[in-house]
Amino acid sequence: MTQILTCNDVKVDFDGFFALKGVDLQVEQQEVRFLIGPNGAGKTTLLDVICGKTRATEGSVFFQEMEGSIHKLEEHKIALAGIARKFQAPSIFPQLTVLENLELAMKQKKTLWHMLFAKMDEPTKEKIEYTLEKINLTQERNRLAGFLAHGQKQWLEIGMQLIQDPQLLLLDEPIAGMSGQEREKTGRLIHDVSKECSVLIVEHDMEFVRNFSKQVTVMHEGKVLCEGDMNTVQNDERVIEVYLGRGKTHA
């Protein structure tokens, strides 16, 4: 399979503190990759670098066939290239309805001209309805997003990423604050999604990782510690030391 994302020796320096100390990571097409590691390992920072929120001090990020590293592009250009990012706290637009949230997020020309004259035509409607169904919010389509329950907000945001038809989906703790049933559904949704795009997920919930992962990358103190399936990773000496040595037992 071919690589969709390649990070080479990515370093991030926050005024002397290196959040990332040279990360190499490759994600393949249609892969679901989990990123785990103790707090402060740099998982979220890595996602920030890929989507352009944080600038890498050194190193490069290559995406698909795009020429040159994307790490110096503006955020909206990276998004247009096909990288969608879901943040840890649900960041939807509370004063817009569920439908309007999706209408804005949808894959379309994101220019002023197009947005002024865009019409709600049939294909658009169908696409939105299809996404609404996928994220179980068909009933709530005309509610203000701010009034949704927490889990529903998380789903709406996932829906807003899916409707962009991304090539690479970055998810930061997508199941945080969800109930058991909701987690299960989210997990299945992510697997469905991976038929169409690659997914890179940061997750703390080890049970969720165990149930839904194939490939896992463990990060520690700004570096990649090891990679492999959950079994390999769990039995890796270094991983055990990192988690247990710091008194954390959820691995």
Added chain:
Amino acid sequence: MAKSTKISFSILFLILALAPLLMSDFRISLLAKFLCFAIIAVGISLIWGYTGILSLGHGVFFGLGAYAVGMYLKIQASPGGIPDFMQWSGVSELPLLWKPFANPVFALFMMIGVPVALAFIIGFFTFHNRIKGVYFSLISQALVVVFVTLFIGTQELTGGTNGLTNFTTGFGVYLTHPVVQKVLYYITILILLLIVLISLWLTQSRAGKLLVAIREGENRVRFLGFNPTTFKVFIYCVSAAFAGIAGGLFVLQVGMISPEMMGIIPSIEMVLWVAVGGRYSIFGAVIGAVLTNSAKTFFSESYPDMWLFLLGSLFILVVLVMPNGLVGVAQSLYAKWFRFKTSKKAGGTSYDANTNLQ
């Protein structure tokens, strides 16, 4: 468009159209002035209410539009084509900057063009460099100081502190003639109507929803693939254009413009009109401008000693008690009544997004 918006505007414009039958010429000329202010208010509602950018410098755009038309009128009113204040400063030939303003079409074009160009330049450099929130407000305020100082300082070009006044004719008619005043009143209503329609269309377009999204989370918008700078500059230019048009209409009807009228205090007052009416609503902006200025006139006529205190108290009251302005109060009353009615009928509560937003 929400039904309530349509009904409210229909009633308002009907009242405005019939007002000359019921009110004296003096009152109508006051109302015409307030309608100019309402045009500014609509623009401020777009940029502040919808997009969340607080501009404390719209007086400048108003002033620039007013001066553009005022220069034309001044040339018309000056025998020999050289304005009186220039003669006092010993200027014997019309300055190059003034010459094209002898043409009314050019003047009307500049009434919109100059404010938009300025808004574009200021907007692009601040928004592109991600200057926002209170820092943008401060820059917009500084803009006022710069322009007022500039206009006062270049007396031989701008008429200094006195500004431009003593107009006689324009566009081939006597401006102070009662019939002309009445026609101007109706032209103002028509332009206000046009601007309201444009704004309603804009806020209901997908771009309008994006403006709200920018207000709620500008960074989030970037990760959806939009460049917020484009949209923010656009809406800043639109609201500057509205303020410029208002300035042109104002100068035609009131017959003067001076740096004081584009200063810091008028700029802040403009924001207050919108706050009083309800900044999240175009209708709120319009009635906010008309009612606040009516109250100002009423207080200053009835209580000449303490009208400023009364007006100040009104502002404080509105900001403290009605964060979403008069329209916000009306909406929450309506929502309560609606919920009461439906809960009696169906035994449940229903919530419709429209009652909250528009």
